[in-house]
Each structure stands twice: as C-alpha cells, then as structure tokens.
Amino acid sequence: MTQATALAHILLTPEEMGKADQYAIQHGTPGYTLMLAAGERILEYTLRTHPLSKTIGVLCGPGNNGGDGFVVAKRLRSLGKKVHVGLLGDPSKLTGDAAKAFSDWPGKITPLEAFPFDNCDLLIDALFGAGLSRGLEGTAAELVGRMNAASAPIIAVDLPSGLSGRTGKAEGAVVQATASVTFFRKKPGHLLLPGREFCGDVIVGDIGIPQTALTQLEAQLHENHPDLWRAEFPSPSLTGHKYSKGHALILSGSEFATGASRLTAKAALRTGAGLVSLCGSADALRIHAAHVTAIMLRPAETASDLKDLLDDARLTTLALGPGLGTSTDADEKLTIALRADRRLILDADALTLLSQREDASFAALKALNEPAILTPHAGEFKRLFGDMSETSKVEEALEAARQSGAIIVYKGADTVIAAPDGRAVINTNAPPCLATAGSGDTLTGIITGLRSQDMPAFEAACAGVWLHGEAANVLGPGLTADDLEDGLKIVLKKRFGGSGET
C-alpha cells in the first residue's frame, strides 16, 4: 500500500480514536480545544445543510459526546437560533471537558419529560458516541424513541446514539440520523451494516488531531479506495505479451451448469488476463463453445485429466467454484487444485466442498506458496468458519483469514477484505443492484484477471471488489451479471486507461 495516500482512508475504532485524542492532548492540544473544534464542525454542517432552521433541540448525554452538544448549542444560540437543550442524566455527575462545556452553556436545561420535540425543526443527537458501552435501554431508549418519532431531521454527533462505532451493530435502541458528523477519521460502524443505514450522510471534520497520531496507532483498517492499491494495479507494458499477463484456468460446471464459470472466465479476460481457458467435460465445453470466442477450451473430464493439464506451468492462476457442483468429481478436482499450488481463487461450490472437509483443508491452504483468495457470502462464510457473528464483520473476516491463511473476501453490501497479517478493508461503493444472480461469479473472474497479472493477493482482492462495485455503478439499476463485463470495460478505460483519473 502507498502509505501517504492510504492514511486518508484509515478507519479508527472508538478505542483507537480515544488514543488519537490522547495523542493530540499529549502533543499540546487540550481536550477542551478538541471539543470546541468538534462543536464548530457540527455547527458548520448544521448551518450549511439547515440554514433556515430556527428552533433546534440538542439532546446531550452524560459523557464528552454530550459535551460536544453543549458547545454547539451555545454557538447556535449566539447566532440567534432558539435552542432547547435536554440532558440525559444528572448534571452534577458530569466530569472533565463535558462538565466545562455544560457550565459554559448560558441557557437553561429543558426537562426531558417536557422536551418540545414537536416545536423543533432540527435535532442534534449528542447522547452517546465513542463511549457507548452497551445497548441502550430504559430512559435512554425511550428518549431515542421520541427523537426518532419526531418529524425533525437528526444530526448525530460522531455516531447515532446506540450504534457501536466498532461493530456497526446496535444492541438496543438507536437513533436514525439524517447525517453523522464524526471527527478525524470515520469509524467502522459508519460503514458496516446495519450501522451505515442509521448514519445517513457521514461527514468527517478536522478537529486538529495531527496526522502523526495515525502512524503511531498502526491502524490496519481502511475504507476501500484506489489509493490503497493503485501502485500494484497492472499496467500494460510496451514489451508485454499475452503470456506476461498470465494464463488463467477456470473450472467449468457440468453440461447444464456452464453459465457461472463462463461469467467468471469472461470477467477474467476483460480484466486483463493474457489468456483464459475454461476447463471441463467435453459436453460442457461444447456448450461454452457456442458462447465464447477469445476464451479457450481445455477438456478435462476427471481430476486426473486436470492434474495432467496443470503440468503446464504457464497456467499460473486457477479459479474454481462457480457452477462447479459438489459431486465427488468436483471434490477431487478441488484436491488437485490445492496440490497444484497456483494462485487460487475459491468461490461458491468450492467453498461448500471445503467446509465439508474435516479440517476445512486450512492446512492445505496455509501450505500454498501464495495465499489463496476465498470469496464467501454470509451463508458460505458460516459454513466454513462457524457463527462468529457476536463480533464485527471486520473481526470475523480477520479471524477467518488467520485460521485459513487465505485472503478473505466476505461479501455483502459491506464486503470486507481481510488478510492473515491483520490488514482489512471495508468496501463501500457497491450498489444494491449488484444483488443479482451471477454477480459473485463475475467478481471471482475480476479478481482472477488481476491475480493472473501478478497483482498481489490482498491488493487484487481489494481492487477486484472495488472494480465490481464501480462497474455496477456505471450501469445502474437493471443490470444483470452479463452486463457487468461492459461496465468493467468503461471503468477500466476511464479510471485506469492512462489519461483519466483514478
């Protein structure tokens, strides 16, 4: 990864954010200065997006999130807005910067029972942020319910109250925000589901924490962006030839299940693999022959035929799973693939077959010269790694990567890519229209195409997932998996064609 530009895309857990705050404080910026800056960022956003709001309700909680609320309340009042401030908890229990912000608030506190939700044209949610330690219940949950029931839009300070910034989950009540203004860097909870749906627009405000805080934190989680992998993205060389762009082999399904592997093969070729071959039974290849031209066909009825085929060392990259089936024959081919020690991409039925093996073949995966890439959706993930859903999707993917020694592409609207060495990326550009039959097969092909051109496994997985999302974005609603190849062509030309921006 290119370090300097990657810093912009770092995500910080609330715990890491606390350390960044402390770093800033130790390096000469008092906590209250940070709080004033946080209030200022919320004020700016509020004035920019709701300039006509006259009566604003600010709901403050018992910690520093509430402190930010008092700061913005004071600033709004100074600009002539009518501001109602509610406080959840006992004012005498406020401490530190929050207590200072409370004492600086020149107005009164409106009792929560009498809070005039119906008179407010905007609400600011400053109940809980990074310090949320459990699900909201009782009075807090009731208050959140009243906020959500009000007709006014809600701007959340840092995070919608009740949402975990680490996991993107809510164990109890949670504020449904119109927008969330967070500080320094986004948190995983802003991007992971269901959190993303509670946040509304996410705005990141600079509160004066120095960038050097990031280097000492050694944060390993990023939001997916070309800055993370552009340096490793394959670029055509004048002296290159098709073999220098790799030869990818895609295992076909049987005669009546050829479509999935064909989508994979076409996407691999489109993404730049020098040569792509589909391999399977003669019956299956006859069907493929009616559909493909540039893609080659290699007969291999049995696992032993596949083994013979793989004597050709130029077949550098091997993808299997889409449409493969879970027959004994498919299982034997998987065994050959694992032993062949190529750049492996395992998807769909190959993952199901793996999960049916006693040790899920993690030892075989770990023995590979280069890490395999596994692309499970939620069902396949659970079959392979069991139910780890009490943690976050990022932590689940990282644990799976550690267990298997593979790069994990844990798919969904919030696809997480994780490596055994602790790196992880959350993808955010995938539109809902990608939820269509065969779109995962295409993703496998895109990653295969990048791997065959020597892109390192983790970067190829991140780039593949991003290209997949972007291809869908240029096509928009109505796309089918067959169309993605066209979208890919547009994105590759526009973003990686040499003259355009990436």
Ligand SMILES: NC(=O)C1=CN([C@@H]2O[C@H](COP(=O)(O)OP(=O)(O)OC[C@H]3O[C@@H](n4cnc5c(N)ncnc54)[C@H](O)[C@@H]3O)[C@@H](O)[C@H]2O)[C@@H](O)CC1
């Ligand atoms: N110096 C700093 O640390 C800065 C902090 N900032 C703000 O401070 C926030 C973090 O402040 P805190 O760490 O004080 O945490 P919070 O203000 O998010 O919440 C902590 C308080 O809530 C209580 N609490 C947690 N979960 C609860 C639950 N489920 N039910 C009832 N009570 C619960 C805790 O006992 C504690 O009193 C950030 O989100 C941000 O808004 C900003 O002002 C920037 C500077």
Ligand SMILES: Nc1ncnc2c1ncn2[C@@H]1O[C@H](COP(=O)(O)OP(=O)(O)O)[C@@H](O)[C@H]1O
């Ligand atoms: N709601 C959604 N929003 C964005 N992307 C999605 C959504 N649902 C699924 N996807 C993406 O679409 C692809 C579907 O893959 P998969 O579940 O394997 O389907 P298939 O087996 O039909 O190809 C994955 O890349 C996944 O991340």
Ligand SMILES: [K+]
């Ligand atoms: K909040």
